[in-house]
Amino acid sequence: MNPIKKIFDLTEPHFTGSGRFARIEPLFDAAKTVFFFPSPVNRVMPFIRDNLDLKRYMTFVLVALVPVILFGIYNTGLQSGIARGQQLDVVAAILLGVRYVLPIIVVSYVVGFFWEILFAVVRKHKISEGFFVTGMLFPLTLPATIPLWQVALGISFGVVMGKEVFGGTGRNILNPALTARAFIFFSYPVSMSGNVWIAGTNGVDAVSSATALATTGVDGGTITQALSQAGFSLTNLFWGFVPGSIGETSALCCLLGGAFLVITRIGNFRIIAGGIIGLVATSLAFYLVPGNASTWGHAGPLYHLCAGGFLFGICFMATDPVSAPGTNPGRWMFGFLIGFLTVVIRVVNPAFVEGTMLAILFMNVFSALLDHGVVKYKSSKRIPNV
Amino acid sequence: MEKIKISKGFTTPLAGMPDIGIIELSDPRTLGLSAMDVPHIRAKLMVKEGDRVQTGAPLFYDKRDKSVQYVSPGTGVIQKIVYGERRRLHEVVISLEGAEDFVEFDPISLSALGEVSRQVLVERLKQGGMWQALRQFPAMDTADASHTPSMIIVSLSGNDPFSPDPGVVFEREQTALHFGLEVLKRLSDRIVVTVREGSLERLGKVKSSVTHTVPDIYPAWNPGAVLYHLKKDSAENSSWCIAADHLVMMARFLMTGRYPTQKIITVTRGREHRPHILTRQGAPVKALIGDFIDRSLITTGRFNGRIVEPDDHLGFFENTLNLIDTPDGEELLGFIRPGKAKATVSKTFLSCLFPEPKEVDCTRHGEVRACINCSYCEKICPNDLMPNFIMKALLSDEIENALECGLLDCCQCGLCSYACPSKIELAQILRHGMDALYKDKQ
Numbered sequence: 001m002n003p004i005k006k007i008f009d010l011t012e013p014h015f016t017g018s019g020r021f022a023r024i025e026p027l028f029d030a031a032k033t034v035f036f037f038p039s040p041v042n043r044v045m046p047f048i049r050d051n052l053d054l055k056r057y058m059t060f061v062l063v064a065l066v067p068v069i070l071f072g073i074y075n076t077g078l079q080s081g082i083a084r085g086q087q088l089d090v091v092a093a094i095l096l097g098v099r100y101v102l103p104i105i106v107v108s109y110v111v112g113f114f115w116e117i118l119f120a121v122v123r124k125h126k127i128s129e130g131f132f133v134t135g136m137l138f139p140l141t142l143p144a145t146i147p148l149w150q151v152a153l154g155i156s157f158g159v160v161m162g163k164e165v166f167g168g169t170g171r172n173i174l175n176p177a178l179t180a181r182a183f184i185f186f187s188y189p190v191s192m193s194g195n196v197w198i199a200g201t202n203g204v205d206a207v208s209s210a211t212a213l214a215t216t217g218v219d220g221g222t223i224t225q226a227l228s229q230a231g232f233s234l235t236n237l238f239w240g241f242v243p244g245s246i247g248e249t250s251a252l253c254c255l256l257g258g259a260f261l262v263i264t265r266i267g268n269f270r271i272i273a274g275g276i277i278g279l280v281a282t283s284l285a286f287y288l289v290p291g292n293a294s295t296w297g298h299a300g301p302l303y304h305l306c307a308g309g310f311l312f313g314i315c316f317m318a319t320d321p322v323s324a325p326g327t328n329p330g331r332w333m334f335g336f337l338i339g340f341l342t343v344v345i346r347v348v349n350p351a352f353v354e355g356t357m358l359a360i361l362f363m364n365v366f367s368a369l370l371d372h373g374v375v376k377y378k379s380s381k382r383i384p385n386v
Numbered sequence: 387m388e389k390i391k392i393s394k395g396f397t398t399p400l401a402g403m404p405d406i407g408i409i410e411l412s413d414p415r416t417l418g419l420s421a422m423d424v425p426h427i428r429a430k431l432m433v434k435e436g437d438r439v440q441t442g443a444p445l446f447y448d449k450r451d452k453s454v455q456y457v458s459p460g461t462g463v464i465q466k467i468v469y470g471e472r473r474r475l476h477e478v479v480i481s482l483e484g485a486e487d488f489v490e491f492d493p494i495s496l497s498a499l500g501e502v503s504r505q506v507l508v509e510r511l512k513q514g515g516m517w518q519a520l521r522q523f524p525a526m527d528t529a530d531a532s533h534t535p536s537m538i539i540v541s542l543s544g545n546d547p548f549s550p551d552p553g554v555v556f557e558r559e560q561t562a563l564h565f566g567l568e569v570l571k572r573l574s575d576r577i578v579v580t581v582r583e584g585s586l587e588r589l590g591k592v593k594s595s596v597t598h599t600v601p602d603i604y605p606a607w608n609p610g611a612v613l614y615h616l617k618k619d620s621a622e623n624s625s626w627c628i629a630a631d632h633l634v635m636m637a638r639f640l641m642t643g644r645y646p647t648q649k650i651i652t653v654t655r656g657r658e659h660r661p662h663i664l665t666r667q668g669a670p671v672k673a674l675i676g677d678f679i680d681r682s683l684i685t686t687g688r689f690n691g692r693i694v695e696p697d698d699h700l701g702f703f704e705n706t707l708n709l710i711d712t713p714d715g716e717e718l719l720g721f722i723r724p725g726k727a728k729a730t731v732s733k734t735f736l737s738c739l740f741p742e743p744k745e746v747d748c749t750r751h752g753e754v755r756a757c758i759n760c761s762y763c764e765k766i767c768p769n770d771l772m773p774n775f776i777m778k779a780l781l782s783d784e785i786e787n788a789l790e791c792g793l794l795d796c797c798q799c800g801l802c803s804y805a806c807p808s809k810i811e812l813a814q815i816l817r818h819g820m821d822a823l824y825k826d827k828q
Contacts, residue, residue: 002718004718005716005718033753034719034721035718035719036716036717036718036720037716037717037720037721037751037752038716038750038752038753039713039716039717039749039750039751039752040749040750041683041712041748041749041750042683042748042749042750043693044811044813044814045685045687045689045690045691045692045800045803045813045814046688046689046690046800046801046803046804046813047683047685047687047688047689047691047693047708047710047748048688048689048710048729048746048747048748048804049749049750049751049752049803049804049809050729050730050731050732050751050762050804050805050806050807051725051728051729051730051735051751052730052731052732052734052735052751052752052762052807053721053751053752053753053807053808053809054752054753054755054758054807054808054809055721055752056721056722056734056752056807057734057758057760057807059721059722060734126753126755128755128756130758167756168756169755169756169758170755170756170757170758170759170808171756263733264732264733264734265732265733265734266734268761321758321759321760321761322758322759324759325759326759326761326764326772326774326775327761327764327772328761371775375772375775375791378772378791379790379791379792382790382792382795383617383618383619383620383622383623384620385524385620385623385789385792385794385795386789386794
């Protein structure tokens with residue numbers, strides 16, 4: 001017999017029935033089902049079932065995040081090294097990056113799982129695998145300099161208020177990871193704006209570490225000139241060698257992850273495509289309006305795509321099936337409006353330089369309305385059968 | 387011959403395709419008349435254990451319409467009356483004895499068919515135990531004889547991907563099929579005869595009777611799916627349907643005046659290519675499946691049907707048995723394995739790159755979770771329903787919403803439950819919703 005199976009079989013009596021630890025049975029159950037799929041025989045039709053289940057579904061989002069995570073760790077180390085005036089090689093940069101990023105991820109998972117387990121135990125339901133994704137997405141949207149207690153507070157808010165009060169995974173209205181980030185963003189703005197995007201710069205002078213989106217043209221110069229002077233050339237933005245949130249800097253890695261999600265059909269391509277179309281169309285419209293060339297309104301679609309967290313948001317956050325619409329036309333509109341709102345917030349609203357988070361949360365609220373409209377329209381086309 | 391275009395459905399090739407050959411089984415010792423495969427029936431027994439019955443003698447009737455009789459498939463003594471849960475009649479078992487003795491009716495020839503009134507025809511079919519072969523949409527209840535349906539759909543292919551091949555079944559039955567279609571023409575103005583494109587070639591002369599072909603995607607040949615794609619207005623919602631093998635039985639019954647007892651069935655199992663079996667109506671499952679391994683599940687359809695025990699008998703509506711394996715144990719880290727041979731409609735297993743037939747088993751492959759709106763059910767539903775929205779409407783008792791979303795267009799193919807990664811019993815929830823509504827209206 002498999003030794004892991006043996007361990008579970010031996011310890012099971014303590015966690016079930018009248019065992020000593022029966023109260024935390026969900027925890028045992030979650031650990032066991034990670035290793036061994038529960039697979040009861042079907043007693044109602046259909047008697048055969050697809051092999052895909054929610055564990056695999058959610059795991060695939062984590063797989064899609066691998067390039068983003070790895071690059072995020074490397075870039076954190078790299079940027080920190082540059083700020084200190086050191087030329088770090090790949091290994092050194094990764095090691096330095098791990099020092100900053102790993103604690104954030106660990107805190108996010110530990111605190112988040114605490115709340116998940118608490119709710120599962122109290123409600124006596126299963127621990128949902130949805131948190132695997134939330135717990136990883138949230139840290140990737142934060143700057144590496146974030147204090148760990150804020151990470152803990154943020155993920156607590158995201159899990160409890162963004163998800164559990166609605167009944168858990170599948171019943172939430174907002175994306176929990178973004179809810180968590182929004183909480184930090186509005187509660188502790190100092191940790192989320194200004195010179196916070198490069199880790200380990202305490203005591204280092206003369207480092208400009210705002211993000212690309214905070215840049216504006218100076219002395220009548222265009223925004224694109226100002227961006228390349230500040231080191232935010234289009235190539236840099238695309239590859240991701242710029243300061244920013246841990247996971248958002250590399251457009252390439254986000255696109256790789258997004259492509260993986262689309263190919264495996266875990267993420268819906270309509271949301272991603274709709275979002276990119278919305279962003280490109282809106283930024284083009286702003287680009288064509290004559291006016292002050294030094295603002296982000298004149299940055300053009302490519303800069304809008306590659307700078308900031310748009311691609312990260314549209315590939316990993318907006319495609320969260322629970323908070324996105326459940327109908328295909330709804331998904332197109334949802335994506336398009338996220339792209340549209342992202343540009344509008346970036347260009348028109350001077351208070352928030354990054355619009356993606358707000359755009360997605362705003363559209364999350366409206367996704368039920370989009371669905372309602374689509375369902376009504378589809379029903380009206382149906383031959384009535386009552 | 388028109389083509390009906392249905393693009394959504396189950397396309398994964400499955401292992402276990404039956405052979406085209408036929409073997410004939412000798413008469414079994416017992417026959418059974420099951421009440422479990424008849425939807426909505428409230429059976430009332432007319433016999434008791436120890437009674438002698440002839441072939442074609444009524445054994446029970448439907449309490450809701452006493453004229454609809456269910457008749458004995460053989461001559462012998464009632465050996466056992468089996469009840470299921472809540473004293474529901476499960477089946478009546480007859481032990482065969484001596485020579486076959488039929489309840490005789492006057493035969494009707496094809497030329498005389500025109501002179502028989504519709505009422506006489508209906509009465510004859512009801513007495514002979516053949517009327518219930520006609521089912522009425524949307525609840526699939528026994529056809530209401532007082533109603534003239536705007537369409538009768540005849541399906542030459544059964545309810546399973548591996549139901550008996552129409553070419554094999556109807557090779558010698560062209561006259562009977564023709565006769566049967568003439569009978570149906572007395573009941574409705576529009577007769578639709580459908581067959582899978584893949585079965586068309588072997589069909590021979592029967593081909594001329596076919597009016598519509600459907601693609602080889604399960605459940606395109608399901609009458610419910612055919613109706614959904616053909617109907618133009620809501621009057622057609624209460625159309626009727628009948629399986630072609632029942633139509634042939636109906637014709638044989640009218641032509642000879644005797645209850646037809648033969649039936650061709652398939653028994654399928656992954657890896658094996660078993661031939662079709664010519665046997666009797668109501669044959670015992672044990673005799674049909676051959677060597678039986680107790681670890682597998684025996685069902686009368688992979689997606690749609692019921693579980694049968696080896697001691698049961700095949701029902702009137704059933705013509706296929708599936709032996710579905712139960713795998714040995716739980717797989718270590720199953721959720722992240724590449725899965726080279728796993729059947730799936732998703733693109734998350736390597737198997738989607740390999741077209742060869744997949745073996746399936748009868749386990750659930752995961753735990754029940756809340757619906758995450760992934761739309762796998764919508765992507766596979768042949769009738770363009772959104773089962774996830776209907777399910778939510780039903781669970782919150784919004785029956786009007788569910789109806790508006792097309793609840794009654796569901797053809798109960800079971801594909802939504804098959805595809806759901808949250809392992810929600812969508813098909814069952816929809817079916818319960820439909821049944822509750824139907825019961826309420828009666």
